[in-house]
Amino acid sequence: MGDAARQTFCMHPNDVDRKRIERALDARARYRYVSPQVRAEEGGYRIQSPCCSRNVDQSGGVIDIAQLEYVSELQTWRLYRKDHARHEWQLYAAFSALSELLQFLNQDPDRIFWQ
Template identity: 60%
Template sequence: MQSAVLMTAVRPFAHPNDLDRKRIERALKARKRYRYVTPSVATTIGGYRIESPCCSRNIDRDGGVVDVALLLHDPEGARWQLFRKDHGRGLWQLDSTHERLPAALERLNADPERTFWQ
């Protein structure tokens, strides 16, 4: 007698993907702060991590690369979660949740309280 094997379908993550990574890279060119440095967008499970050289020397006195933001896509709620880095504690903190990626990027680029681009 053969035993039946139950295969469960594993739904792949929609993010990260190259298309949205490029969209984020292009959108970052419109940021209000630290326009003289070139940030990079790294992929992570479920989203993207934005990092940049620290020209202000507020976070890294040597001007090294620091985390700026983390964008995660929630597939269940179809929303984007935008996190900022608490560099003192080394933890990501939820900043805001957005229905669409452009809205999250607009918040990140404006950064009125200087919580991302420090």
């Protein structure tokens, strides 16, 4: 595959990976009774969900869960968490594959994302 074809293939966001992320979120360990949304953003995706715990939004409104960014130069996926108190995204980890990132996000052992 030539460089131009490879670059086109790796462009994010795209509908194939957005659907892949949506399907993968069905296997999450926490807050399975809400329906998260995956939105395309420049260079990646944003995951949002109703705040059923009321820990972040007392009214249960839609909150940011995670931001996923593909860095083509590094062939790396970056996972960001939302600091809701400061209203800013913070880099949490980097993964070599989207599947690894999604597996980690679905488990969320420290409740960093699904609060």
